[in-house]
Amino acid sequence: MTAAPLVSILMVARNAALFIDAAIVSAREQSLTDIEIVVVDDGSSDCTAQHVRAHVATDSRVRLLEGPRRGLSAVRNTSLKAARGHFAAILDSDDILHPRHLEWLMAGRVRGGAEILATNMVEFQEEGSRLTTRIFAEGPLWNDARPIEAEEYVERGMIGGKGALPGYLKPLFDLSFLRANGVGYDERLRIGEDFDLVLRAMLAGARYLYLPEPTYYYRRHVASTSHRLSRADLEGLLRAAQAYPCETDGTLAAKVQARRENLEGALLHLDTIAAIKDGKLIRALRLTAGHPDARRLTLSSLYEATAKRIGLFRPVRQAVPPAHGEPLAERLRSITQGLQSAVLNP
Incomplete structure (x- = not known):
């Protein structure tokens, strides 16, 4: 060509x-x-x-x-x-x-x-x-x-x-x-x-x-x-989000800030799951106590794990x-x- x-x-x-x-x-x-x-x-x-x-x-x-x-x-x-x-x-x-x-x-x-x-x-x-x-x-x-x-x-x-x-x-x-x-x-x-x-x-x-x-x-x-999200993966996404150029105020800036907080919550979520697996339930509660995203992600993961074990998920339609x-x-x-x-x- x-x-x-x-x-x-x-x-x-x-x-x-x-x-x-x-x-x-x-x-x-x-x-x-x-x-x-x-x-x-x-x-x-x-x-x-x-x-x-x-x-x-x-x-x-x-x-x-x-x-x-x-x-x-x-x-x-x-x-x-x-x-x-x-x-x-x-x-x-x-x-x-x-x-x-x-x-x-x-x-x-x-x-x-x-x-x-x-x-x-x-x-x-x-x-x-x-x-x-x-x-x-x-x-x-x-x-x-x-x-x-x-x-x-x-x-x-x-x-x-x-x-x-x-x-x-x-x-x-x-x-x-x-x-x-x-x-x-x-x-x-x-x-x-x-x-x-x-x-x-x-x-x-x-x-x-x-x-x-x-x-x-x-x-x-x-x-x-x-693959499961790793700390390195999330930290890379957070670094990218921190560098996004946008206005210092307004709706877009608020959304970008919410994404940064979401990624920070996902990092806390990883730490929380690790604490739960180690039997450190008090530490897990403390990690999620001040961060809604971390708490929501952790509860969602626990629900999905339980649902898979008892067969709650329905198959995709044929x-x-x-x-x-x-x-x-x-x-x-x-x-x-x-x-x-x-x-x-x-």
């Missing part, structure tokens, strides 16, 4: 051989074809790179780069720097896109002119012959396209918050805006790097537009990246089972059709 594509689809991968073909096929089958697909393989020990090379050999829009092996944020920055498109769309290596995902995002961009856009998301899981799904953002607030202001974005990004968290949505970025304002991923962060980048872009003036079409499919599986034994492209179509059916006919 010589001309810059309209959209760069950015994917980072590490030991993603099991699912990366489906992810890349969903990118290659987008109705908007003026794209490139940039895959950064960050030191995989399985055959991830070989899978990507097979796509490179058959589709000139696919590029394979080697990652820096310095953590997820550094890998994402590698993909951002390598992107040649006017816009960048995030796709994780185990997720898939609706065939019109980019088409709808770019239509929203034309209508609203926002520098950041994100569609609703479907969480799905394949278990044998069953496909289970859940709409990520549900309720009247999420049924229509609307801007998300920085105040709401911060408020909905609290640790232990209820309802949909926009920070989990996979955005489309105006790359010229990010580069002009020097906004990239904070390589000191091990978690929350997407939330942090989007918020700093918004604080620099970027407009965020939410679109209700559920066109990003987030896969849940036993190897999904997940949707349309995908077909088996199909070629990859056909199987992807079966999955997306099944997800669309589940979304339209809950």
Whole structure:
């Protein structure tokens, strides 16, 4: 390719051989074809790179780069720097896109002119012959396209918050805006790097537009990246929150201060759980006594642990089972059709 594509689809991968073909096929089958697909393989020990090379050999829009092996944020920055498109769309290596995902995002961009856009998301899981799904953002607030202001974005990004968290949505970025304002991923962060980048872009003036079409499919599986919050993780997020530039008073400043207090409460929560495990109940009570967030997070953790033991949590609803034994492209179509059916006919 010589001309810059309209959209760069950015994917980072590490030991993603099991699912990366489906992810890349969903990118290659987008109705908007003026794209490139940039895959950064960050030191995989399985055959991830070989899978990507097979796509490179058959589709000139696919590029394979080697990652820096310095953590997820550094890998994402590698993909951002390598992107040649006017816009960048995030796709994780185990997720898939609706065939019109980019088409709808770019239509929203034309209508609203926002520098950041994100569609609703479907969480799905394949278990044998069953496909289970859940709409990520549900309720009247999420049924229509609307801007998300920085105040709401911060408020909905609290640790232990209820309802949909926009920070989990996979955005489309105006790359010229990010580069002009020097906004990239904070390589000191091990978690929350997407939330942090989007918020700093918004604080620099970027407009965020939410679109209700559920066109990003987030896969849940036993190897999904997940881990308990560590002290180092939370301290990194707190340092980032303390550096956010905003007015010294007003609603946004109050929300940012509330986020700092929320992160401080999460740190106290970790200490409280450790005290409970050590049998130091008096210390646990003292740690949470003066901090509502610490107390709420601790009570929530204790409730969830008890609920799991006695089986209170209900399974995700079942949707349309995908077909088996199909070629990859056909199987992807079966999955997306099944997800669309589940979304339209809950």
